[in-house]
Amino acid sequence: MxxxxxxxxxxxxxxxxxxxxxxxxxxxxxxxxxxxxxxxxxxxxxxxxxxxxxxxxxxxxxxxxxxxxxxxxxxxxxxxxxxAKIEPFASHVCPRCKGRGVVIDDLKEAYEKFLKIQEERPPAIHQFDQGYVTPENTFARVALADSRGDLRGKKVIVLGDDDLMSIALALSGLPEKVTILEIDERLVNFIKEVSDKYNLGIDARVHDLRQPLPEDVVGAYDTFFTDPPETVEAIKAFVGRGVATLKAERCAGYFGVTRRESSLDKWRRIQKVLLDMGLVITDLIHNFNEYVNWDYYEEMRGWQLTPVKKAPEDIWYRSTQFRVETVRGFKGFNEPIVGDIYNDAESSTT
Ligand SMILES: [Fe+2]
CATH class of the missing domain: 1.10.10.10 (Winged helix-like DNA-binding domain superfamily/Winged helix DNA-binding domain)
Known part of the structure; x- marks a missing residue:
C-alpha cells in the first residue's frame, strides 16, 4: 500500500x-x-x-x-x-519455559541461593550501560549452556558481568573454573565478597574491555558469556574478545542481541561479523533475555524520542540469545578499541 x-x-x-x-x-x-x-x-x-x-x-x-x-x-x-489486512499480534509462547526451551528445575537449590544473594547487588548505572536480566533469566542461561555441554568440566569466562552470571555459574557447581572481567569495581568487589562467603572460587578482576585482554586469559577457556552494547562495532569488539579467550575449535560463546536497538539490516551485518570471525550460529532464541527495568530510563536517548511520557511498567527490553561455536580458522579480536562504539542511529538506551 x-x-x-x-x-x-x-x-x-x-x-x-x-x-x-x-x-x-x-x-x-x-x-x-x-x-x-x-x-x-x-x-x-x-x-x-x-x-x-x-x-x-x-x-x-x-x-x-x-x-x-x-x-x-x-x-x-x-x-x-x-x-491492509493488518491484525493484532497472536502469541503462542510456551508459558512453562516462556519460549526459552529450557527450565531451571534441576538448578533449584543454586537458584534459591542466588535469589537471596542478588538482592544485595549494586544498582545498575548508566555510565556502564548496565541493564541486567531477571535472576530466572540468568539461570536459564546456565541451563541452556549446560544443555549444550558447555559447562561441565569446562573453563568459563564472563566478559562484563551486570547479570551476575559468574555467581550463577559457580553456584551451579558445574564449571571447573569461572573467571570474570568487569570494568565496574563495585560489581567486582561484590562478586569477590560473595565468592569468599560461599567458597565459590571465582576469579574476579577489574578490567576495561576496551583494552586488550590480560595475557593469561587469551586462548585459555572453553566457553564465554558476554552481553555487548548493540552496535556492530561493539559486537565485533566484545564477542571478538570472547573468541580470543577460547582454546580451540568447537568452543562456544553466549551473548544477547536485541531487536529494540537493531533493525534487521543491522542484524544482517552483525551476523556477517560473526561468520567472518569463524563462528557458526548454532542457536538463536527469540526474546530469551528480559531486562529488569532500570532506574535511569529518563537519562536514556529513548526517553527523548517517546511520543508520550510514561515510565515503563512491565519488562519491555528483551533480547535474542545467541550461541556461537568456533570452527577451523576462527579468529578473535584483541586490538585496543578506540572511539565511541556504544552509539548508532538505532541505539536508544545509551
Ligand atoms: Fe516450553
Missing part, C-alpha cells in the same frame, strides 16, 4: 534507521494489541527510535492519537488496518 511505503520512507529519512512497509505494519499491529508505548516497542520488534518516529507520522496523518499516555488507533487508522 502506498501510504505504508510513504511512512516507511519518511521514517527512514528522519531516523536513518532502515524502514520497510512491514515495519509500519508491525507498529500498527502492535497499537492494535496495546496502547502502551513500551509494549508497542516490545511487540513490534523494530528499533525504538523507528517505532517512535512511525507513531509520530501515523499521528500526523490522523491514523493514531495520543490520549494522555495512551496510544490509540483512530477510526481512519482502523480502516487502514482492515484494508
Amino acid at each position: 502506498e501510504i505504508l511505503e510513504q511512512i516507511a520512507r519518511e521514517a527512514e529519512e528522519n531516523t536513518q534507521v532502515p524502514a520497510y512497509p512491514r515495519s509500519v505494519e508491525k507498529v500498527i499491529a502492535a497499537v492494535m494489541s496495546s496502547s502502551d508505548f513500551w509494549k508497542i516497542v516490545d511487540l513490534s520488534d523494530e528499533p525504538l527510535p523507528l517505532v517512535a518516529e512511525i507513531l509520530k507520522l501515523l499521528n500526523k496523518r490522523d491514523l493514531v492519537v495520543f490520549e494522555g499516555d495512551q496510544i490509540l488507533l483512530t477510526e481512519a487508522g482502523a480502516e487502514l488496518a482492515s484494508k
Whole structure:
C-alpha cells in the first residue's frame, strides 16, 4: 500500500534507521494489541527510535492519537488496518519455559541461593550501560549452556558481568573454573565478597574491555558469556574478545542481541561479523533475555524520542540469545578499541 511505503520512507529519512512497509505494519499491529508505548516497542520488534518516529507520522496523518499516555488507533487508522489486512499480534509462547526451551528445575537449590544473594547487588548505572536480566533469566542461561555441554568440566569466562552470571555459574557447581572481567569495581568487589562467603572460587578482576585482554586469559577457556552494547562495532569488539579467550575449535560463546536497538539490516551485518570471525550460529532464541527495568530510563536517548511520557511498567527490553561455536580458522579480536562504539542511529538506551 502506498501510504505504508510513504511512512516507511519518511521514517527512514528522519531516523536513518532502515524502514520497510512491514515495519509500519508491525507498529500498527502492535497499537492494535496495546496502547502502551513500551509494549508497542516490545511487540513490534523494530528499533525504538523507528517505532517512535512511525507513531509520530501515523499521528500526523490522523491514523493514531495520543490520549494522555495512551496510544490509540483512530477510526481512519482502523480502516487502514482492515484494508491492509493488518491484525493484532497472536502469541503462542510456551508459558512453562516462556519460549526459552529450557527450565531451571534441576538448578533449584543454586537458584534459591542466588535469589537471596542478588538482592544485595549494586544498582545498575548508566555510565556502564548496565541493564541486567531477571535472576530466572540468568539461570536459564546456565541451563541452556549446560544443555549444550558447555559447562561441565569446562573453563568459563564472563566478559562484563551486570547479570551476575559468574555467581550463577559457580553456584551451579558445574564449571571447573569461572573467571570474570568487569570494568565496574563495585560489581567486582561484590562478586569477590560473595565468592569468599560461599567458597565459590571465582576469579574476579577489574578490567576495561576496551583494552586488550590480560595475557593469561587469551586462548585459555572453553566457553564465554558476554552481553555487548548493540552496535556492530561493539559486537565485533566484545564477542571478538570472547573468541580470543577460547582454546580451540568447537568452543562456544553466549551473548544477547536485541531487536529494540537493531533493525534487521543491522542484524544482517552483525551476523556477517560473526561468520567472518569463524563462528557458526548454532542457536538463536527469540526474546530469551528480559531486562529488569532500570532506574535511569529518563537519562536514556529513548526517553527523548517517546511520543508520550510514561515510565515503563512491565519488562519491555528483551533480547535474542545467541550461541556461537568456533570452527577451523576462527579468529578473535584483541586490538585496543578506540572511539565511541556504544552509539548508532538505532541505539536508544545509551
Ligand atoms: Fe516450553
